[in-house]
Each structure stands twice: as C-alpha cells, then as structure tokens.
Amino acid sequence: MLSINNIEVVYDNVILVLKGVSLEVKSGSITTLLGANGAGKTTTLKAVSGVLRSERGEVTKGSITFGARRIDGMRAFDVTRLGIAQVFEGRRVFEHLTTEENLVAGAHTVRRVSKVRDGIERVYAYFPVLKNRREQLSGYLSGGEQQMLAIGRALMSSPKVMLLDEPSLGLAPMLVEEIFGIVRRLVQQEQVSVLLVEQNAAMALEVADHGYVMENGRIVLEGSVASLRDNSDVREFYLGLNEVGSRKSYRDVKHYKRRKRWLS
Amino acid sequence: MWDELQFASALIVSGLSIGLMYSLIALGFVLVYKATDAINFAQGEFVMLAGFVAALMLAPKMPVLVAIGAAVAVMVAFSFALERIVLRPLIGRPIIAVIMATIGLGAMLRGLPPITVGGETRAVSLNIGDMPIGFGSISLPPVQILGVIVTLAFFGLFTWFFLRSRMGIAMRAVADNQQVAMAMGINVERYFALAWAMAGTVSALGGVIWGSMLGVDVHLALVGLKVFPVVILGGLDSVAGAVIGGLIVGVVESLAAGYIDPYVGGGTKDFAPYVLMIITLMFKPYGIFGTHRVERV
Numbered sequence: 001m002l003s004i005n006n007i008e009v010v011y012d013n014v015i016l017v018l019k020g021v022s023l024e025v026k027s028g029s030i031t032t033l034l035g036a037n038g039a040g041k042t043t044t045l046k047a048v049s050g051v052l053r054s055e056r057g058e059v060t061k062g063s064i065t066f067g068a069r070r071i072d073g074m075r076a077f078d079v080t081r082l083g084i085a086q087v088f089e090g091r092r093v094f095e096h097l098t099t100e101e102n103l104v105a106g107a108h109t110v111r112r113v114s115k116v117r118d119g120i121e122r123v124y125a126y127f128p129v130l131k132n133r134r135e136q137l138s139g140y141l142s143g144g145e146q147q148m149l150a151i152g153r154a155l156m157s158s159p160k161v162m163l164l165d166e167p168s169l170g171l172a173p174m175l176v177e178e179i180f181g182i183v184r185r186l187v188q189q190e191q192v193s194v195l196l197v198e199q200n201a202a203m204a205l206e207v208a209d210h211g212y213v214m215e216n217g218r219i220v221l222e223g224s225v226a227s228l229r230d231n232s233d234v235r236e237f238y239l240g241l242n243e244v245g246s247r248k249s250y251r252d253v254k255h256y257k258r259r260k261r262w263l264s
Numbered sequence: 265m266w267d268e269l270q271f272a273s274a275l276i277v278s279g280l281s282i283g284l285m286y287s288l289i290a291l292g293f294v295l296v297y298k299a300t301d302a303i304n305f306a307q308g309e310f311v312m313l314a315g316f317v318a319a320l321m322l323a324p325k326m327p328v329l330v331a332i333g334a335a336v337a338v339m340v341a342f343s344f345a346l347e348r349i350v351l352r353p354l355i356g357r358p359i360i361a362v363i364m365a366t367i368g369l370g371a372m373l374r375g376l377p378p379i380t381v382g383g384e385t386r387a388v389s390l391n392i393g394d395m396p397i398g399f400g401s402i403s404l405p406p407v408q409i410l411g412v413i414v415t416l417a418f419f420g421l422f423t424w425f426f427l428r429s430r431m432g433i434a435m436r437a438v439a440d441n442q443q444v445a446m447a448m449g450i451n452v453e454r455y456f457a458l459a460w461a462m463a464g465t466v467s468a469l470g471g472v473i474w475g476s477m478l479g480v481d482v483h484l485a486l487v488g489l490k491v492f493p494v495v496i497l498g499g500l501d502s503v504a505g506a507v508i509g510g511l512i513v514g515v516v517e518s519l520a521a522g523y524i525d526p527y528v529g530g531g532t533k534d535f536a537p538y539v540l541m542i543i544t545l546m547f548k549p550y551g552i553f554g555t556h557r558v559e560r561v
C-alpha cells in the first residue's frame with residue numbers, strides 16, 4: 001500500500017543521503033527497517049511523511065506512492081490527511097501541552113468533535129497509564145509514557161500507515177516489549193500498517209513480518225523476518241550473535257559495526 | 265497620612281489601567297514570537313498605523329464602531345500581507361534577518377504619515393466624554409476605563425481561545441515544535457498568519473485607545489518602546505507574563521512620575537521601566553514566566 005521506489009534524497013542541495021532506496025509496506029503488516037547510526041532510516045521516514053522539506057531535504061529521484069497516489073513532494077500536512085502518521089525519533093511530545101492536549105493536537109485532521117472524543121478514549125484503552133496523566137504537562141511524563149503518548153497521538157488521525165522511528169530508544173526491555181505488543185494489537189484491531197525503524201534488531205525481527213537492512217543510504221538486505229534472523233551478517237552485526245549463537249559484548253558489536261562501515 | 269495613601273493608591277490604580285493597555289500591545293509581540301519565532305520591532309508602528317486609520321475614519325464623522333472595525337480590518341490585512349510577502353521568505357534564516365526587516369519596516373511606517381496625510385496631530389474622538397469617572401476618592405478618565413474593559417474582554421476571549429479551543433491547542437503545538445505540528449496535519453503557515461492577524465488586532469485596539477488618549481501622530485509609535493520592558497519582565501514567550509509585566513511597568517512608571525518627577529523635573533516615567541528591564545535581565549534573564557525548556561525526567 002505504501003511503496004518507495006528507488007528514491008534519492010539530498011539535503012541542502014548537496015548532501016546525498018539516500019542513494020536509491022526501495023521498499024514496500026504491505027497492508028496489515030509490520031515492516032521493519034534496520035540499520036546502524038546514520039544509515040538513513042530517519043531520512044527515509046521523513047521523505048515519506050513530507051517533513052523533509054522543513055530540513056532543506058528533497059527527494060531528487062524516484063517516487064513514493066501511497067495506494068494509487070504519488071506523495072513525494074506533497075506537503076506534510078496533506079500527507080497526514082491521506083492517512084500516514086509519523087511517530088518521531090525521541091518521541092517529540094508537545095512538552096508544554098498536557099497529555100490530553102497532545103491527543104487533541106494529533107486529531108487536527110479530524111473534523112467532528114465527537115470523533116475526537118472517541119479517539120481519545122480509544123487511546124486511553126490501549127494505554128491506560130495515559131488516562132491517569134491526562135492533565136499533566138507531557139514534558140514531565142516518563143520516557144515510556146511519552147513514547148505511548150507519541151504513538152497514541154499518531155493514532156488520533158486514524159492513519160492507515162504509521163511510521164515508527166525507534167520507539168525502543170532509551171526504554172527498559174520490559175517496556176519495549178509492552179509497547180511492541182500494543183503495536184501488534186494496533187495492526188490487528190485498527191487496520192494500521194506499520195513501518196518500524198529500529199536499532200534494536202532482535203526486538204524488531206520478533207514483532208515484524210518483513211524486514212529491510214539499510215547501510216550508507218542503500219538497502220543491502222531484504223526478506224521475511226525468519227530469513228533475516230537466519231542470515232549470518234544480520235546475526236553478527238545486528239543481533240550481536242557469533243556462529244555459536246551466544247551474545248557478544250556490546251563493545252564488540254559496536255566495534256564490528258564501525259569496521260564494517262569503514263569498509264563499505 | 266490619609267492624603268499620602270490616597271495619592272499612592274490613585275497612582276497605582278492609574279498605573280494598573282495604563283499597564284493593562286501595555287499588556288494588550290505586548291500580547292501581540294509575545295504571540296508572534298511564541299508561534300513564529302519572529303521578533304517584531306515594529307509593534308509600536310502597528311499601533312500608530314491603526315491610530316491613523318481610526319483618526320482618518322472619524323474625521324468625516326463616521327460612527328465610532330465603524331472606525332474601530334476599519335482599524336481592525338486594515339491591521340489584520342496589513343499583518344497578513346507582511347507575513348506573506350516579507351517574513352515568510354525569511355523562515356529558516358537567522359533571526360537577525362527578521363529583526364532587521366521589522367526595524368526597517370518600522371522606520372518606513374514612521375516616514376509614511378508626513379508625506380501622505382501630513383504631520384499634524386489628529387484626534388481620535390470616541391464620544392465618551394472626558395469627565396473623570398470616580399470610585400470613591402480615585403477617578404480615571406473614561407477612555408482609560410474603556411481601555412481596561414476592552415483589554416479585559418479581549419484577554420478573556422483570547423484565554424479561552426488559547427487554552428480551550430482546538431485551534432488554540434494547534435497554535436500552541438506549532439509554538440512547541442513546528443515540524444511535529446506539521447506531521448499532525450497542522451498547516452503551520454496558516455497558524456503563523458493567524459498569530460500575525462492577532463498581533464494586528466491588538467495593535468488596532470491599542471491604536472484606537474492610545475490614539476484617543478495621546479492624539480495620533482508619528483510619536484504614537486513610541487508606545488512600542490514600552491513593549492520591550494514588559495516582555496523582558498514577563499518573559500518573551502509568556503502570555504501571562506505579558507499581562508503581569510504590563511501591570512508592573514504601568515505601576516512603576518506611574519509611581520516614578522508621582523514621586524520622582526517633582527524632584528528632577530519630569531521624564532522619569534520613560535526610563536524607569538528600562539531600569540527595571542536591565543535589573544530583570546541581570547537576575548532573571550528569561551523573565552518572570554519565560555520558559556527555557558521543560559526538563560525531561
């Protein structure tokens with residue numbers, strides 16, 4: 001339903017960041033996009049949502065289509081109106097707004113007030129903690145609560161596709177598991193398809209259906225999550241497992257990642 | 265003793281009422297800064313322009329409400345055009361570009377009246393008389409009372425809009441994070457325009473009231489100079505700060521005029537607020553209510 005066809009993205013007219021990226025998000029599924037720091041994952045999401053422009057970025061080649069519509073070059077608020085919602089890396093809640101006001105802002109594209117109210121109740125049903133924090137300034141919520149709010153806020157526009165940028169960032173494993181569980185439920189119950197960007201490859205490959213691996217602005221691997229989990233490169237560089245399957249120390253993994261990027 | 269108290273309270277009441285009208289003008293400045301990050305150094309000239317519109321409409325005996333309506337309409341249109349034509353191309357440029365643009369605009373606006381409608385001082389007569397209206401021992405001129413009523417009504421409406429309405433929430437979202445607001449389906453540029461239109465509206469109301477108190481000529485733009493101590497005191501991006509800052513500045517200059525002027529021969533009223541501003545900058549650089557950033561926990 002969402003497809004990215006061989007796009008190039010350039011910042012400031014000169015910095016080429018994406019060098020021909022293609023990927024597909026199928027209806028009713030979770031697609032994950034993995035890759036090291038600076039690979040271009042966030043840039044890919046911003047190209048889809050249209051906020052690239054506000055950072056002086058531009059899709060210079062290729063196309064992005066949503067259903068039958070071409071959306072590259074569309075303005076961000078029009079893309080949202082079509083049913084694509086982005087959840088930003090680092091959560092980016094409106095800090096000076098309360099939890100509930102954040103949700104109201106997320107429903108900006110929804111006309112009817114009664115629908116906004118239903119939407120808020122729906123978000124509270126998925127994330128009950130938010131209900132207890134409804135009057136609180138969101139800048140003072142915990143990291144986990146902010147992430148839930150960011151997802152809930154995106155849900156308010158009843159999107160068909162949700163772009164999730166590193167929801168696990170800085171959260172305890174238990175919480176990550178809980179949030180991914182809810183994302184899974186959203187896909188089943190709300191008919192949302194998800195494009196999930198993650199550094200936490202192990203978690204992402206558990207929750208997703210299909211995956212892509214990005215390096216230096218290019219897609220280098222693609223496949224079902226099962227096939228990616230079995231891929232020896234993915235095991236070594238993204239899951240941090242050696243041939244025997246035991247976990248390496250974090251430092252080793254970082255080291256390998258860096259070396260691999262030097263080589264490529 | 266009793267006389268002393270009466271004198272002091274008269275000064276304070278007058279200061280509060282004048283201060284409220286500073287708040288009104290400062291609100292325009294704060295809104296634009298909060299929503300669009302632009303600093304408008306021409307806020308005083310906006311007030312002057314509105315004063316001229318009202319004075320010119322009233323000269324051929326137009327009804328007062330029509331003149332006020334015209335001032336609001338002209339100022340909203342003017343602010344819209346300014347945002348569209350001059351300021352939007354400057355989005356993303358260093359803030360100094362916007363500052364210079366508005367300073368230049370201010371100079372242009374001040375140069376305009378002498379070559380178009382002449383340099384003489386014009387009256388804005390609101391037909392509400394000028395017999396001071398008293399409460400006990402304290403009395404205020406009718407136009408000042410009208411100013412208080414109009415300002416309080418505007419602040420009431422505005423508070424509801426800003427805190428309760430969906431558009432107000434969207435506007436605060438834009439102020440908080442433009443990129444994220446955009447991704448929520450909010451047309452950020454439209455909200456920039458709205459913030460400017462509101463600045464135009466308060467300038468129009470300010471122009472009518474101040475024009476009626478001081479007369480309309482180029483010097484009316486000097487009211488804008490009071491905006492800076494007000495917003496520095498209250499915090500550049502705080503609506504509540506604009507109100508409190510305005511009240512403080514009004515009272516301080518009123519007390520300075522009442523107590524210090526007799527000894528130095530006048531003029532303290534114009535610099536006392538600036539002394540206060542500099543002290544504020546030294547001890548509370550973000551003002552009383554200004555935000556830096558919410559600290560994440």
Ligand SMILES: Nc1ncnc2c1ncn2[C@@H]1O[C@H](COP(=O)(O)OP(=O)(O)OP(=O)(O)O)[C@@H](O)[C@H]1O
Nearest residue numbers: 011015017035036037038039040041042043044055
């Ligand atoms: N606004 C910008 N202007 C110029 N270069 C940018 C901009 N945003 C990102 N880049 C560059 O593009 C490259 C890809 O960045 P991007 O944020 O897409 O990576 P990422 O895969 O999301 O990384 P991370 O995992 O660290 O979030 C980086 O080299 C970065 O420096």
Ligand SMILES: [Mg+2]
Nearest residue numbers: 041042043089
């Ligand atoms: Mg990123």
